Amino acid sequence: MTLLSLLLDNEENGKKLFLLGNEAIARGALEASVSVVTTYPGTPSSEIGDTLYDLHKEAGIKFQFSVNEKVAVETAFAASISGVRSLVFMKHVGLNVASDPFVTTAYTGTRAGMVVLTADDPSMYSSQNEQDNRHYAELAHIPMIEPSNPQEAKDFLVKAYEISEKYNIPVLFRTTTRVAHMRAPVALGKIEKEHVSVAQFVKDPERFVSLPSNALRLKEKLIEKISEIEKESDSYDLNRIERIGSGGIGIITSGASFNSVMDVVNEYALDADILKIGLSYPAPRDMISAFLSEHERVVVIEELDPYLENNVRITSQINGLKTIINGKIDGYFSYSHEFTPDTVAQSLSKIMGFPYTPIVAVKSVLPPRPPVLCPGCPHRATYYAVERAVKMMKVDPVYSSDIGCYSLGFYEPYREADTMISMGSSIGLANGFSLVSGRKVIAFIGDSTFYHSGIEPLINAYHYGLNMLVMILDNDVTAMTGQQPNPGSDTDTEVAPVKIEEIVRGIGISDIAIVDPYDTAVTLKAITSALRNDGISVIISRRECAILRDRKMQKNGKLQVYTVNQDKCGLCMNCVENFACPAIYIEDKRIKINPDLCDGCGVCSQVYVCPYRAIEVEHASI
Amino acid sequence: MPAFNIILTGEGGQGVVTAGTILSQTVMDSGYNVIMSELHGLSQRGGSITVEVRIGEIYGPISFKSKYNLLLGFEPIEAMRILEQISYPMDAVVNSEKISPIYLGIRDLEYPDVDAMLSNLPQCIRLRRIDASRIARDAGSVKATNIVMLGTALEASVPGLTLEGLENAIRSRFSGKLLQLNLDALHLAMGKMERELPG
Structure with a gap:
């Protein structure tokens, strides 16, 4: 039996599965009869979505990868006040984006149970800050539950719905990386089969329209609720x-x-x-x-x-x-x-006062191995082309980067990230850089991040006639968190893909090019042309994520692998030092390609990377 | 029973997390409590990756740094990155096949002499080398390197870890060609260990 069918199986009641905290939370949602689930992918919360996305149809759950966390919370809230239990989850910084509706939902209160899950990231394994979202509970006067392990993550989630419905208030469920990504045995509970997934909103504008006249009264009621929960907090065994x-x-x-x-x-x-x-x-x-x-x-x-x-x-x-x-x-x-x-x-x-000898870290003499863009990653080809174009045009731009795999453009040899703050900030900061200096700004933003919060700053930039080149790196998925679909993805017949170029043109921007980054010549030409433009240029660098492409290629049984023809190689080192694909390495003073890592994109074989044309197709393997 | 702590390390894409999960599942099915740590997110293919598997009456997924019993190193630099911090008795199995970090090429540096570093480890570390990637290729694909490494753990007195248990955990996780590949790799590792890992 696959993990998904084990998670769905009610006959497994009492059985122990070895579950990731996030998988246990997915099971908890089933046991709590949650019917609407919304999220924007973010580590360390992503696997809750991956699990529930895969089983939502069979479980009768309405599931959405929302365009951003704010929309996710609003969608889940509307479900709750219509009488349907909802779960919305995000990484810690996602709650910053969703904080606007989040705070006011406490005032109006909820009807069917609603849980807002935040996954915090102490030590910042994959985050831009280490904020402690427990403050949000206090700030919003929303009760908060913190599990310590996968078993509690599942069991406490079920209790969170009891509390939410008893007091008609959303509950903040706070995990951290080491709970979300801890695997441990989890004893399953019962899945209640009866759940409501369709309901009609019963109007009560005095409660749900948060005008000051209503909100002041609601605030007083909220403080009473919290005081009541505090008095009864011993009764939940938490x-x-x-x-x-x-x-x-x-x-x-x-x-x-x-x-x-x-x-x-x-x-x-x-x-x-x-x-x-x-x-x-x-x-x-x-x-x-x-x-x-x-x-x-x-x-x-x-x-x-x-x-x-x-x-x-x-x-x-x-x-x-x-x-x-x-x-x-x-x-x-x-x-x-x-x-x-x-x-x-x-x-x-x-x-x-007990004896403890602190661990003293030995200074490492080993080379670092930070995360890198995968072999075949289209972002590498884009960064390489931008770097070449900037050199050819002799410009010294500010690189304004964003949240996604492409933030790895920070590392050598690309060094094409001077700033990176928050989702959508590449274009937001480009507004400010352009406003105060005449210097060219190049903003890098991925497709998912563009839909999430890149559109508003682009409207601002167009409205004020600012000067920037926006590189939209469109790989068709939210890649860094595990290849989740986004509004541009054409995943099934029930969704309508949103085209980035139509959004950009709709704003009024006319200098727009769409390139395939695997075609270095065309990409270079588009970038040099945009760098000559004074105003807003948008280049959509479009090529699906290499991991997605691999999955398809492997299904079709074909993957080309490249090799270095040593008779032609001039050892100029450009492929190693400037293109920097993990598959290309030096051994015995020769440049070689590791066939286990080569992804067959062929970008390194093009003349702009290998002037000797020494990189050739070796063979097709699986 | 004191806790038994295993650390698995390698490069993202080598199947370190999968190996940790199969190992844990095997141990759990033998009736032991087991907790595993894994990290997701910025671990695209190519970065360092470390997984811990803890067995016994423990609460958290992270071990005391002075309490590892076994290291499974899927790549020499990554194994050494852990071992250079350790000066107490433990078992370590290190795959011989090197994967160059791109950092070396960019800086025009050679792959460090990890072989020399490994042979100069403190006496208390019982080191074994195995050409796990080659054994995996002999079994059909380098993708089975993680299963070969798991096979080596059978010699390290891991509570609850048996050949039969590993086979069952592999059977419940894979099917078809991949199942056969992984079972072949496991059995090939068993044969090789006697020859290449003489204590």
Whole structure:
């Protein structure tokens, strides 16, 4: 049986599957009878979408990869207030985009259960910042649940819907990378077969039109709800005390930090009780107060910001307690990086006085192997062509880059990223650069990011007559997060692909070219021509993601592989040093192509990359 | 039982995550608790990738850095990147086949002499080398390198890991040609280990 059929199978009730946190969340959505699911792909939340996308039809779920997180939240909210349970999920920075509707949904409240999942990324494995989205719960007055492992991720999600429906309020479900991407045995629960997927919105404008006259009243009601949830927070079994110690020292923790704490406490046989908080907003202050009273010293261990610690200190102050509180505000724990058993043990040893020898990292003498554009990646061909064109035209542009695989253009040898801030910021920043200087700006943006938030800044640029070249790298998918479809994709008969060139022309921009980056000559010509233009030029560099192409080629059983004809090779090193494909390497002073890695794109064989024409088709393999 | 911690490392695209999942599934099916860490996202083909598999009564997916029992290194530089940080007893199996990071070409640098570094490791690290990629090619495709590496783990007293268990986990995950390739690779690895891994 495939994983998908195991996930769908209700007969598996009680059986344990080895699931990724994100797969467990997908199963949780099935067990909670969620009927509408929306998302914009973002690591570390993406596999929830991959899993639910694959099984949504069979499960009777309406699923959308929305154009962006704001639309995803609005869609899910409308489903909820129409009486259909909804789940919307995104990476942490996605909630910044969705924060506008998110905050106000708390005021109006919901009807059928609605969960907004944010996947935070301590240590920034694949993110541009390390923001702690627990603040959003406090900011919006929306209850928040934090699981520590895949089993809890599934079970707590089901409880999140109970809470959402009991109080008619959305619930923020916060995971982090090490929960979302942790694999562990998960005991399955029952899938409730009865779920509502079609419903009619019952009007109540005094509640759902957030004019100030309504919103002020709703705000007061919201604060009452939160106070009620706080009073009842013990009844959900989301917060619990592990009594391991003899009562001297207590540790308060949540989420992924709980796992590190438990591993440290067990490894060093520490004398400490642990209060694990799963419903972290509103903070269970009565429980915290009682825990503080029972211990002489309480240590708060949490990743990123002192969210719990602030609540613990506030609770202590309100109740006039004398318990010593340690955490990160007094300097024991870090505000950045994920916690590991080693980092937790190191800080805790200073407080509790047990012997711990810190790990001292040896300075590596090895060459780095950062993530790279795949062999055959069309972005490599585009970056190479831009670099050549800029040299030929003797211009020194500002490179304004964006979020996607192509942000790897930052690395050598391309170095074609001077700025990268947020989704769509390539064109947004190009507005500002163009406004204050006469210098040429080249903005790089992918198709998915363009639909997500590149259109508005392009409208702004056209409206104000700014000067920029926008390279839209259209590979037909949201590639970096795992090849999810986007509004440009023609995935099945139920979707209408949106053409980027029609959007651009619709704005009024006339200097637009569409090129195939695998054709270096044509691409170079289009770029040099655009660099001569004073005003807005848009080049759509269109070629499907190499990973997608591989899948199709392998299905058809054909993949060309290239080789270097050593008799023709002039060892100019251009392919190695400037084109820099992972398949091309040097061995015994010769340039070679690794047939296991070669993707057969053939760009390196073109005269603009290999002036000796020494790179030739070797053979067709699978 | 103390925790048993395995670290698998290689280059994105070598099947490191798949190997970790099959290994974990095998151990779980033998009745052990197992937790695995994996990272997705900016791990396109070509970057360093590391996966941890932890067996026992543990909570988190990350081991203490001083507590690894076994390293499976799919690529010499990536194996060495872990091993250069370690100075306590553990087993390590390292694939011989080198994959040059593009960084070397761009900087006009040679692939470092990892062989020399590996032969100078502290005595406490029990190192074994295996030409896993070649064995995988002999089985039919370099894609089965990860299964060959898993086969080597059978010699490392991993709790719950047996040949039969591995075969079952492979059977439940693959079908058709890929299933045969992976089973062949596993069996070929078994034969080779006696000859190429004499302790």
